[in-house]
Amino acid sequence: MKVSFPYMGCVTGYKKILEMLGHEVIMPQKPTQKTIDLGVKYSPEFICFPFKVMMGTYIEAVQRGAEVIISSGGHGPCRAGLYGEVHEKILKHMGYDVQVIIFDSIFRDFGTFYTHLKKVRNGASLIKLIKDIRFAFQIICRMDEIEKKIKILRAYELNRGDFNRAWVEIQKLYDKCWTQQDLEKASKIAHQMINDIPIRKVKDDERIRVGIVGEIYVIMESSVNMNIEQNLNNMGVEVENVQYISDWVKHNTRGFFGSSKAEQMIGKARRFVKMNCGGHDMENIGWMVDFKERGFDAVIHLMPFGCLPELITQSAIPTISKELKLPILSLSLDEQMGTANNQTRIEAFIDLVRNLKSAPKTEVKEIEDEVWNAKLLKQELAG
Amino acid sequence: MRVGLPRALIYHYYYPLWKNLFEQFDVQVVISDITSKELIQKGIKVTVPEICLPIKAFNGHVINLLSKNVDYIFIPRFVGIESKKWFCPKFIGLPELVGYSIDGVKDKMLTIDIHGNREDTCLLENYRPLCNVFNITEKELKKALKKASAYWQEFKQYCMKGFTIEESMQILNGEQMVSNTHPEITLGLLGYVYNIYDPFVSMDIIKRLRQMDVKVITFEMMHEKDIANVFSKKSKSIYWTFSNKIYGAAKVLMNDPEVDGFIHVTAFGCGPDSIIGKLMELDSDKFRKPFMTLRVDEHTGESHLQTRIEAFVDMIKRKKFAEQRRELA
Numbered sequence: 001m002k003v004s005f006p007y008m009g010c011v012t013g014y015k016k017i018l019e020m021l022g023h024e025v026i027m028p029q030k031p032t033q034k035t036i037d038l039g040v041k042y043s044p045e046f047i048c049f050p051f052k053v054m055m056g057t058y059i060e061a062v063q064r065g066a067e068v069i070i071s072s073g074g075h076g077p078c079r080a081g082l083y084g085e086v087h088e089k090i091l092k093h094m095g096y097d098v099q100v101i102i103f104d105s106i107f108r109d110f111g112t113f114y115t116h117l118k119k120v121r122n123g124a125s126l127i128k129l130i131k132d133i134r135f136a137f138q139i140i141c142r143m144d145e146i147e148k149k150i151k152i153l154r155a156y157e158l159n160r161g162d163f164n165r166a167w168v169e170i171q172k173l174y175d176k177c178w179t180q181q182d183l184e185k186a187s188k189i190a191h192q193m194i195n196d197i198p199i200r201k202v203k204d205d206e207r208i209r210v211g212i213v214g215e216i217y218v219i220m221e222s223s224v225n226m227n228i229e230q231n232l233n234n235m236g237v238e239v240e241n242v243q244y245i246s247d248w249v250k251h252n253t254r255g256f257f258g259s260s261k262a263e264q265m266i267g268k269a270r271r272f273v274k275m276n277c278g279g280h281d282m283e284n285i286g287w288m289v290d291f292k293e294r295g296f297d298a299v300i301h302l303m304p305f306g307c308l309p310e311l312i313t314q315s316a317i318p319t320i321s322k323e324l325k326l327p328i329l330s331l332s333l334d335e336q337m338g339t340a341n342n343q344t345r346i347e348a349f350i351d352l353v354r355n356l357k358s359a360p361k362t363e364v365k366e367i368e369d370e371v372w373n374a375k376l377l378k379q380e381l382a383g
Numbered sequence: 384m385r386v387g388l389p390r391a392l393i394y395h396y397y398y399p400l401w402k403n404l405f406e407q408f409d410v411q412v413v414i415s416d417i418t419s420k421e422l423i424q425k426g427i428k429v430t431v432p433e434i435c436l437p438i439k440a441f442n443g444h445v446i447n448l449l450s451k452n453v454d455y456i457f458i459p460r461f462v463g464i465e466s467k468k469w470f471c472p473k474f475i476g477l478p479e480l481v482g483y484s485i486d487g488v489k490d491k492m493l494t495i496d497i498h499g500n501r502e503d504t505c506l507l508e509n510y511r512p513l514c515n516v517f518n519i520t521e522k523e524l525k526k527a528l529k530k531a532s533a534y535w536q537e538f539k540q541y542c543m544k545g546f547t548i549e550e551s552m553q554i555l556n557g558e559q560m561v562s563n564t565h566p567e568i569t570l571g572l573l574g575y576v577y578n579i580y581d582p583f584v585s586m587d588i589i590k591r592l593r594q595m596d597v598k599v600i601t602f603e604m605m606h607e608k609d610i611a612n613v614f615s616k617k618s619k620s621i622y623w624t625f626s627n628k629i630y631g632a633a634k635v636l637m638n639d640p641e642v643d644g645f646i647h648v649t650a651f652g653c654g655p656d657s658i659i660g661k662l663m664e665l666d667s668d669k670f671r672k673p674f675m676t677l678r679v680d681e682h683t684g685e686s687h688l689q690t691r692i693e694a695f696v697d698m699i700k701r702k703k704f705a706e707q708r709r710e711l712a
Contacts (some may be wrong), residue, residue: 046657076622077469082658085619089665100620161585273479275460275496277472306433308654312476314431316483 001122002026004061005070006054009220009245010147012174013140018070020132020178021122026066028057031223033337035060040335042090049334050217051083053224058087062096070120071270073086076277078309079160086125105252135183137249141188143243146170149194151241154233156199164230166193172322208354209238211291212300213284213309216243218333225302226339228346232300240296242287262292272316288320288328298327298353300346305334314372327353384517387413387453389444392437393461393474395548395576396603399538400503403532404510407699408517412572413453415444417485417632418583422447423681425643429484435652436584437577438473442484449485455516466500468624471655502607505532543610547589548580566598566684568699571636573629573649573663576603584679585648586688592646600642602632609635621662626655633663637670644673644694644699646689651680 004026005014011028018025029035031053039056058069074081074165091098101120106113121129147167154163170190177183209303210232218225220243229239265286266276272289276282288299301317314330321328329349331342351368386405388394394401405412414421418440425445444635448456458481462473473480478494493516499506505528507521514524534555541551550560570592572579579585579601581664602610611629614620636642645667649656660676667674675695677688 044657044661046652046654047661048657049653056595073619075467077472077475079654079658081622086658086661089662093665093668098448104619273476275462275475278469279472281472281476286480306435306652308472309476311431311434312472312479315434315476316478319483 001068001371003064003120004028004058004066004068005069007057007221007223008217010140010143012143012171013136013245014070016134017136017178018120020135021124021129023120023122026061027065028061029370031057031221032041034083036224036337042094044086046261046306047086048079048215048307049224050080050215051086052335053217053221054083055087055090058091058093058100059099062091062098067098068119069098069100071100071102073104075105075108076108076278080279096271097242106233135180137246138183139177141246142183142190143171143174144246146190148195151229151233151239153194153199154230155236155238156202157233158198158200162197163194166197169193189215197246207238208236208298208350208357209240209296210353211287212239212241212302213291213294213299214280215289215304215307216248216280218302218304219243220245225333226337226342228300228302229344231343232350233348235347235349240291242284245347273312277309277312279307281309281313282345284310284313285316285320288326292324292326296326297357298329298349300349301328301330303330304330305332307332308310309339325354384455385411385413385451385453386610387415387448387451387456389441389448389456389458390415391441392477392577393459393581397535399552400505400531400535403534404527405457407527407530408513408519408523412519413448413451415451416423417448417581418443418581420583423583424622427681430480431484433652434480434653435473436650437575437653438477439681440577440581441477442481445481445485445488448489449491453491456488456491457493459596460494460496462496462498463624464497464499464504465624468620468622468627470625471623473654503532503535505529517607523694539603543606545604547599547601547606548576548603565596567596568643568696568703569598569600570641570643570699571633571645571647572599572601572694573633573645574601575625575650576628578648578679584650586679586685588646588648588677588688588692591692592691592696593667594633595693596697600632600636602628605632605635613638621655623655623661626659630659630662633659633666639667639670642672643703644695646695647674647676648699649676649678651678 001023001032003023005020005028007028007030015025015027018061029063033055036053038059039052039054042059043052043055061069073083073084088100093341101116103116150163150167155162170193173186173190177186212219212229219241223231232239234286245373251262262283265283267286268289269282272285284301291299303314309314317328317330327349329345331345388401394535402412422443423440426441426448426595430439430442445456458478459472460478462572463469478492482489482492495509495512497504497509499509507525507528510524510528511521514521538551538555541554542548546554550620555562572589579588589599610628613634614633621630633645647660647663649660664674673695675691677691
């Protein structure tokens with residue numbers, strides 16, 4: 001079968017597993033402006049941004065010959081659980097003969113899961129399948145580990161672009177891995193490559209660390225979030241992203257492996273919200289608390305326009321920011337890809353964070369705040 | 384004791400139930416004013432900008448209630464009333480959305496979590512927190528819930544006879560209803576109760592349609608079983624309760640030769656509607672039935688709505704009469 005999948009996070013891993021099962025992989029392209037335009041044209045107007053990008057990716061893949069698209073599903077209440085059904089309907093309506101296979105939770109509906117698995121495994125034995133999945137998962141974990149490291153060190157690179165060039169090489173390296181030995185060797189070389197890149201030394205108390213939280217697709221995919229991590233790194237800021245495919249897989253198979261990091265985060269969010277609303281909203285609030293506890297300087301919250309669960313987070317952000325005394329910037333992203341607006345806002349935000357860090361510690365009095373508010377109210381009433 | 388009910392969101396569906404329930408405990412039920420431009424503007428000021436209109440309206444109603452000297456404002460958290468089905472995330476996070484947006488509402492909020500698989504929500508666990516607030520025993524609550532549930536079921540019976548929610552309420556209060564004159568065409572009006580029955584949001588669309596001799600069918604006029612039966616077991620269902628009802632209603636009506644067309648009323652920024660809207664649009668194409676989406680927001684201008692429904696109704700009438708003439712000839 002000619003198989004394709006959405007472009008999200010560490011695509012090398014998905015490619016590997018499908019190739020090992022003997023499928024021909026139509027590699028999805030990194031979303032471009034053209035992909036997004038194509039997706040927007042055929043998607044419902046008010047659907048979330050990730051749906052539109054995926055729509056564009058699928059159309060491009062189908063035009064290049066994909067017969068089957070594989071993606072993950074969900075059971076609500078977030079809209080992402082219905083993506084697959086709507087995508088398939090739209091593609092069929094456009095006249096493309098394509099099948100969208102959605103893997104839902106194995107615990108909810110084992111029957112459907114198994115029939116899908118049978119189609120995808122291509123006659124391979126169950127043991128080979130499990131072995132392949134394990135191997136691909138290992139690749140993803142290793143690559144995520146390196147990516148995490150890059151996002152921290154890239155802030156201090158001496159020659160702009162060194163890390164990105166290395167990352168391209170590393171991806172190729174992992175793409176060629178077929179056995180455990182290959183993988184060990186590749187990892188060793190990759191870490192060596194990263195460590196060899198010259199960086200400038202910074203004192204510990206001068207480091208600025210920013211956490212990125214938000215909807216999984218937009219924080220993971222650099223082409224739809226206007227390359228925010230690179231941008232922050234260019235400003236000399238370390239970045240930690242909260243979502244990686246490896247973590248997501250671990251969370252969704254926690255039935256096998258025990259509790260996940262996400263569950264801890266949900267526990268931390270309890271003081272602000274009572275219930276998870278479907279996406280990663282509660283987890284994200286937990287991460288904000290976690291970042292504060294670990295001494296991060298600021299948090300940037302990204303969401304697609306009109307994202308249902310993240311809107312709940314967004315409403316709580318002013319209160320959270322005040323109570324945690326942590327600067328939080330919330331940005332909502334959509335198909336309007338002009339960079340100037342977000343670039344300006346991020347620069348201003350980082351400037352403020354930097355000043356806050358270097359300024360002598362002063363206690364801001366709440367009373368001043370109240371006096372100021374009363375004054376403002378008076379002015380407003382006076383018109 | 385005075386308890387405020389915001390006249391927004393799911394209020395339109397459960398008002399008879401809650402009113403009956405609260406009044407059994409000698410609680411005075413205070414309802415916020417009918418939605419107006421000023422009321423919505425107040426809501427918009429405090430709510431995150433990109434959220435849907437119904438939530439902005441809800442916050443406006445809560446602010447309105449704060450000025451009415453109430454002891455509590457009833458803001459239930461709707462999680463689910465069917466197994467494996469949910470409400471839109473904004474309903475699940477409603478207490479947070481309101482609490483973090485409006486100053487001084489937190490200590491007045493009366494919140495209960497609604498779970499379970501009963502449409503009338505009348506499970507004892509759901510309403511147990513009320514015991515402490517109203518100073519009643521669990522036994523009294525149980526009895527009251529039973530009574531309120533029966534009252535609500537009666538209300539639903541009237542809905543299924545083809546009366547709108549407003550009319551059903553009037554019948555419950557003992558008023559007589561004259562059934563309307565001979566309609567020329569029948570339209571399926573698809574949309575959530577908080578869009579269709581809010582006279583400000585939908586600009587009284589039912590009344591307008593009836594004036595054009597249109598018979599209107601909405602999802603609450605149909606039987607639960609009919610709606611549930613149209614979905615095949617294999618396909619993945621829409622996992623929001625009310626979206627599923629509307630999509631199911633649309634599917635039933637598509638197969639009904641008496642229905643001549645559909646109007647989908649949706650609010651700007653509605654998440655679930657972005658999905659079922661597209662699905663219904665694709666289906667209507669398959670069944671060759673006219674379909675129109677009316678997207679409403681806080682901008683008030685009746686003429687565009689009037690023009691669009693007039694044009695839509697005129698086209699359907701013309702098509703229908705032409706077909707009838709052809710049959711006669």
